Amino acid sequence: MNELDHELFEAELRELKPARPPAELMDRLVAAQPGANLRRPAPTETWRCLLRWLAPAAALAVVAALLVWWLPTELRPHRTRSSRAAGDRPAGADGTDRDRKQLAILDTMAQRSSAEPSYRLFSIEYHLSAVNTLGAATFRDMAGVQYESRDSSPERFLPSVKYTREL
Amino acid sequence: MDDPPTPAEWRCWLEEQAPKFLLFARQQTRSEADAQDVVQEAVVESLHRLGHRLPPPALVLATIRRRAIDWARSEDRRRGREAAAIPPGPAWFDTGVEDRELAALIRDAMGRLPENYREVVTLKVWGGLTFREIAGALGIPANTAASRYRYGLAELRKLTKPVLT
Numbered sequence: 351m352n353e354l355d356h357e358l359f360e361a362e363l364r365e366l367k368p369a370r371p372p373a374e375l376m377d378r379l380v381a382a383q384p385g386a387n388l389r390r391p392a393p394t395e396t397w398r399c400l401l402r403w404l405a406p407a408a409a410l411a412v413v414a415a416l417l418v419w420w421l422p423t424e425l426r427p428h429r430t431r432s433s434r435a436a437g438d439r440p441a442g443a444d445g446t447d448r449d450r451k452q453l454a455i456l457d458t459m460a461q462r463s464s465a466e467p468s469y470r471l472f473s474i475e476y477h478l479s480a481v482n483t484l485g486a487a488t489f490r491d492m493a494g495v496q497y498e499s500r501d502s503s504p505e506r507f508l509p510s511v512k513y514t515r516e517l
Numbered sequence: 518m519d520d521p522p523t524p525a526e527w528r529c530w531l532e533e534q535a536p537k538f539l540l541f542a543r544q545q546t547r548s549e550a551d552a553q554d555v556v557q558e559a560v561v562e563s564l565h566r567l568g569h570r571l572p573p574p575a576l577v578l579a580t581i582r583r584r585a586i587d588w589a590r591s592e593d594r595r596r597g598r599e600a601a602a603i604p605p606g607p608a609w610f611d612t613g614v615e616d617r618e619l620a621a622l623i624r625d626a627m628g629r630l631p632e633n634y635r636e637v638v639t640l641k642v643w644g645g646l647t648f649r650e651i652a653g654a655l656g657i658p659a660n661t662a663a664s665r666y667r668y669g670l671a672e673l674r675k676l677t678k679p680v681l682t
């Protein structure tokens with residue numbers, strides 16, 4: 351059987367079409383339609399279906415955004431401390447701080463003032479009178495020791511200026 | 518297509534594919550009733566496997582074969598299968614009056630072909646599958662499918678030579 355015979359014979363066989371199944375079987379197959387009991391959703395149903403998971407997803411996103419906003423606030427004490435360590439001394443809530451920069455400026459002004467030349471600014475002290483607590487968090491380390499971290503900022507100072515009389 | 522088909526799409530798909538499925542099932546089972554049940558089960562199973570999307574014909578044909586083997590394994594059906602010859606039954610092909618003799622001849626010749634040739638010839642000629650798809654459906658290498666097809670066609674030609682070219 352050469353190639354041509356092969357193809358001719360094949361073509362002849364293809365001329366015969368498989369018989370259509372009996373109507374009874376076709377009815378059974380038609381009844382087995384995929385998702386027949388889950389009819390195709392109407393557009394409104396599609397939206398409702400979308401909203402069913404969109405609403406919780408949106409709520410979750412809001413919670414996640416709040417967490418993202420809140421977490422850095424909680425972590426701020428560490429950052430603030432490290433940044434302060436590099437710069438000026440922090441204002442303690444329990445003590446008196448001397449603002450050296452401010453002192454230098456006022457000192458210069460005092461020297462320039464012609465009204466009171468015999469007085470020289472000796473010092474200026476700021477007494478911290480109010481502290482604003484920004485946030486507080488309680489931590490527990492691996493050993494189970496619990497400690498509290500507070501982030502606060504000075505809110506009000508009461509300056510106390512001292513002069514010395516120049517001779 | 519990710520959605521389940523519409524009723525019209527489903528009917529159209531069945532009109533096109535069901536004749537191929539039933540032809541193959543008739544060769545794989547011992548009775549017309551078994552063939553029809555196997556087709557229905559295979560179609561439903563294939564649909565479920567694909568999440569209610571229209572399955573490729575190769576998948577349904579492979580499922581028909583597996584289902585037919587399962588059916589034949591049951592004690593009462595195995596006896597019938599071992600009788601080998603395909604029993605008389607409904608016509609396998611849609612024919613006009615002039616082709617009826619030819620269709621009967623082909624049916625008879627197909628029934629006399631060894632089963633491994635017959636299934637490859639059926640899947641290739643009337644199932645429209647490629648050798649790769651046939652190989653997947655029957656669990657054989659594609660080269661084996663191709664050689665079985667050539668032998669099967671040659672054998673079929675011999676059996677029908679007085680009538681066909």
